[in-house]
Amino acid sequence: MKNKIKAIRNKLGITQEQLAKKCGVVRQTINCIENDKYDPTLELAFKLSKTLKKKRV
Numbered sequence: 001m002k003n004k005i006k007a008i009r010n011k012l013g014i015t016q017e018q019l020a021k022k023c024g025v026v027r028q029t030i031n032c033i034e035n036d037k038y039d040p041t042l043e044l045a046f047k048l049s050k051t052l053k054k055k056r057v
Contacts, residue, residue: 006034008052023047 009019009030016030023030023044032038033048040048049055 002036003033005030005048005052008054009034012052014052019048019051022051 009016016027016034020027020030024047025044029038029040029044033040
């Protein structure tokens with residue numbers, strides 16, 4: 001299942017760096033998640049969902 005984080009983030013006008021800071025990770029983590037090279041922990045997945053204001057990302 002491909003994630004939609006990049007599309008949602010772009011729609012909201014948030015940079016990878018901004019999203020990373022809000023979620024307490026480094027920008028490279030967001031980049032790897034967007035490019036399906038890293039699966040976030042459950043805790044990080046919830047932070048991403050809350051930050052992006054989506055029930056599923």
